[in-house]
Every structure is written in C-alpha cells, then in structure tokens.
Amino acid sequence: MSCGECCKSMRITSVLSNIIAQHGSFAEASKYYSYRGMRILSPDTATDTLLIEIDIPCDKLTSDNLCALHDKPSVKPLICHRYPWFPDDIETCGYRWK
C-alpha cells in the first residue's frame, strides 16, 4: 500500500494551557505558529493538550510514498510499527483499525 501522508509532517503534543499562557490567547498562538510554518491542531481542554504540526517529511519516505524501512523492523521506529494508535487516527486514511 502506498500513501505516506502521515510521514510528510510531524505532530508534537504540547500543553494547551502553557501555550495560551505564553501567547495570551489561542488566536495569538495560532498566528505566531502559522508565521513559523506550523499548524495548531486538536486543542482539547479536557486533556489540556494540542498538537503542533510541522511539514517535515521523513527522509525514509521514498519518492513513491513507501517506507524504505518497511522490511527492516530492527531500525524502523516503534511508533511507525504501532500506528494507528486509535481508530480515530485513520478516518481519512486507507488503513483499517484491527
């Protein structure tokens, strides 16, 4: 299967209340991060988290959107082996939750 969309950007989990405290508001934080080429996704007050997404393609993603490490489990990152973590991760993806 070829896709690779989740290998083209990186998402970093951050603390929502810390981001708002630093920037004064969620809107100000979104503006700042957008100027730096990043997106703020999925703010969740219940868990006090958000995701910061940055377009950094993995250098192991091939030009035909395959993982160069797919047949090398000893060096492929664990998170790549385990993905998806939750059924919601794949709503717009070709993978299926088992």
Ligand code: SF4
């Ligand atoms: S190692 Fe492979 S599966 Fe993991 S992010 Fe890179 S290309 Fe994608």
